[in-house]
Amino acid sequence: MNETEKRLIDFYQLVPHPEGGYYKETYRSDVLLDQSTLPSPFLGHRHCSTAIYFLLVEASFSAFHKILSDECWHFYEGAAVAIHVLHPNGTYELIKLGNRIDVGEQFQAIVPAGAWFASKTLGAYSLVGCTVSPGFDFNDFELANADELTQMYPEQSTLIQQFCRS
Numbered sequence: 236m237n238e239t240e241k242r243l244i245d246f247y248q249l250v251p252h253p254e255g256g257y258y259k260e261t262y263r264s265d266v267l268l269d270q271s272t273l274p275s276p277f278l279g280h281r282h283c284s285t286a287i288y289f290l291l292v293e294a295s296f297s298a299f300h301k302i303l304s305d306e307c308w309h310f311y312e313g314a315a316v317a318i319h320v321l322h323p324n325g326t327y328e329l330i331k332l333g334n335r336i337d338v339g340e341q342f343q344a345i346v347p348a349g350a351w352f353a354s355k356t357l358g359a360y361s362l363v364g365c366t367v368s369p370g371f372d373f374n375d376f377e378l379a380n381a382d383e384l385t386q387m388y389p390e391q392s393t394l395i396q397q398f399c400r401s
């Protein structure tokens with residue numbers, strides 16, 4: 236790990252995320268949404284919105300996972316990030332989150348609820364933000380199993396092998 240990454244982990248008190256990378260929650264709304272106001276997959280209440288810093292480093296990746304909320308990604312610093320999205324309708328989308336808008340990178344991008352997604356820095360490291368609403372809860376988070384995901388998206392088997400740990 237390079238000095239910049241160590242500095243960011245230290246400064247923001249980032250911790251390892253189960254999907255890979257390092258994160259720190261920076262915001263959790265005090266507003267609670269009752270289960271009756273949420274779509275059916277949510278069990279129990281949720282905070283209205285949450286935000287994190289998320290650091291991806293060269294040696295690692297964020298493995299395929301899905302959550303029940305839309306997730307908004309924000310680019311802050313470092314190299315661009317490749318976000319691989321497998322949509323519920325079977326299509327694959329590659330999002331490049333970064334600051335070079337002339338080559339198609341986006342400062343902000345949305346990964347829709349229910350899509351499987353994985354990400355990797357395209358350089359030494361990337362510092363980004365992720366905001367979700369309804370707010371993030373590990374009960375809404377599922378890491379993919381490579382064999383099961385490949386059955387759902389057979390054309391993406393190479394990508395799935397590359398970005399799953401189980």
Ligand code: GUN
Binds near residue numbers: 258306367
């Ligand atoms: N809080 C803990 N993990 C996550 C995550 O993966 N995304 C968001 N937005 N918040 C989190």
